[in-house]
Amino acid sequence: MMMTSLALAMALNMAAMKGDPLDDARKGFNNCLIREHNEAVKVKKSGAEFNDAIQKACPAERQTYFEMLVKSEKSFGSKQADAEKYANEEIQMMIDGTTSAFGENASNGGQLAEEK
Numbered sequence: 376m377m378m379t380s381l382a383l384a385m386a387l388n389m390a391a392m393k394g395d396p397l398d399d400a401r402k403g404f405n406n407c408l409i410r411e412h413n414e415a416v417k418v419k420k421s422g423a424e425f426n427d428a429i430q431k432a433c434p435a436e437r438q439t440y441f442e443m444l445v446k447s448e449k450s451f452g453s454k455q456a457d458a459e460k461y462a463n464e465e466i467q468m469m470i471d472g473t474t475s476a477f478g479e480n481a482s483n484g485g486q487l488a489e490e491k
Contacts (some may be wrong), residue, residue, distance in 0.1 A: 389468045404440040404466070406489040407433035408473040415477060425477050427468055436457045437466060 411432045415425045441462045448458035476487055 397447050398439040400436075400443040401469075402490045404433055404436040405469060406467060409487045409489050412473050412477050412480070414484060416480050416484055420483070422478065422481065425481070426474060430475070435470055441442045441466060 408429065412425075412428055415428065420428070441459075444462035444465055445455070445458040448461050449455065452459065473487075478486075478489070479485065
């Protein structure tokens with residue numbers, strides 16, 4: 376059993392290094408949110424303006440990530456509705472994280488770095 380787990384872990388690591396489509400979709404969405412954050416800090420948007428904008432930001436990247444998350448969850452046996460609920464929660468957590476960063480950076484001009 377231990378050998379199987381180790382082999383699986385190594386295979387997953389290799390897949391991640393080669394460019395895991397789910398992780399690529401996550402990075403694409405996250406980097407888009409980061410660009411929105413950085414631009415909002417630069418133009419000194421208010422918290423309310425940013426909150427409205429970030430909820431609607433990055434529709435293409437968001438949809439791609441949503442679809443990849445749902446597909447992934449369904450591959451583990453989740454029902455469609457549960458997979459969609461999970462995907463929406465994951466996306467909202469990323470948006471909330473960006474919103475929190477904006478709250479910290481709005482006054483000092485701090486910028487976030489995009490993932491490589």
